[in-house]
Amino acid sequence: MEQPVVAFDNVGLRYGQGPEILHDISFALEPGSFQFLTGPSGAGKTTLLRLILLSLRPSRGLVRLFGLEASGIAGQDLTAVRRRMGVVFQDFRLLDHLTTYENVALPLRVQEREEASYRAEVMELLAWVGLGERAHALPPVLSGGEKQRAAIARALIARPELILADEPTGNVDPALARRLLRLFLELNRLGTSVLIATHDLALMDQVDARRLVLSDGQLHRYD
Numbered sequence: 001m002e003q004p005v006v007a008f009d010n011v012g013l014r015y016g017q018g019p020e021i022l023h024d025i026s027f028a029l030e031p032g033s034f035q036f037l038t039g040p041s042g043a044g045k046t047t048l049l050r051l052i053l054l055s056l057r058p059s060r061g062l063v064r065l066f067g068l069e070a071s072g073i074a075g076q077d078l079t080a081v082r083r084r085m086g087v088v089f090q091d092f093r094l095l096d097h098l099t100t101y102e103n104v105a106l107p108l109r110v111q112e113r114e115e116a117s118y119r120a121e122v123m124e125l126l127a128w129v130g131l132g133e134r135a136h137a138l139p140p141v142l143s144g145g146e147k148q149r150a151a152i153a154r155a156l157i158a159r160p161e162l163i164l165a166d167e168p169t170g171n172v173d174p175a176l177a178r179r180l181l182r183l184f185l186e187l188n189r190l191g192t193s194v195l196i197a198t199h200d201l202a203l204m205d206q207v208d209a210r211r212l213v214l215s216d217g218q219l220h221r222y223d
Contacts, residue, residue, distance in 0.1 A: 003067040004028040005162050005193045006052055011061030013047065020059070021047055022217045029162070029195060034188045036204050037197040039214035045197040046090065048214065049164050052195075053087060054078060066161070083110070086155035086192075088165040092147045094139040100150050101126065101135040107158040118157075125153045128183065130176065144171045152180060156187055163187065163194045169203055177203055 006029040013022040022044050029035060037045050050056040051063060054070055063070035065081055073081055086107075094103045101122060108118045126132050129149040139147060148171040155163060163184065169177035181203060188194045195212075198204065204211065213220050 002031045004064070005031055005033075005066060006195075007062075007064040008051075009062040009064075011051065011058045011063060013051065013056065014059045020217060022051075025061070025219050027212055027219060029193050031161075032188070032191050032193060033210070034185065034194045034207065035196075035210045035212060036207075037195055037212045037214065038199055038204065041199070043214040044217045045214055046166055049087075049166055049195075049197055052162075052164060053082065053085065083107075083158075084161045086158065086160035086163045088151050088155045088163075088168045090166045090170070092139075092151040094142075094147055094150055094154075096139050099136050099138060100131055100142065100146075103139065103150055104153045104157055106154060111158065122153075122157060125157055129153050129180065145173075145176070148172060149176075149180070152183070156183065159187065159190070159192065161192060163192055163196075165194070165196045167198055167200075168196060169198070169200060174202070178206065181206060 008025050008027050011022065011025040012020045014020045025048065037048065039045055047056065051058060052065070054073060057070070066084060068081065104126060105118060105122045123132065123135065126135050129152060131146060131149055131153065134142065134146060142150065148168070152168055155165065165184070169180055172180065184194050184196065185207065
């Protein structure tokens, strides 16, 4: 059997000597799965995503990514693991000195691919998210919704094995949210595992997918 893409076993997280922010978190993301992470604001959704990305390390418990124990991943191995993920952050993290096209193409440039091999692919994806005419615009002149769509396109362009998306439709209208959701679903159909953190019930109701429900730092329900 294939190993889970992500597996948490009784994971807890605290900062310093303070109380645990997350406690007794156990779940698994199977290869090719599509799941939502939901719960009220402050429940710990973003923190859990940061644990998966290894920008935070747990205070206790076991985290495995692609079959590797997180505590043993560092240096070049950490870079390699992160390249297997596509991440959509709430604060977008676009590079202001790069155009929309260049920001979206960045994961492919990091792979040292020739631009001729991916230019059409990047432009097609930009058109899909409604940014075809903004390809040469710099992030400072983009609206919040346009930045959101650019961040989503950048996360998807390299067809990673795992997508982590933190409120990916929070700055767009319902029609575009449905269009972006179809993009995540299509990538999932091609084999990518997807975990979307959202509190948008209308969005989640469009997909028959499992929901991880966080509240007060605990995973209360795993549907």
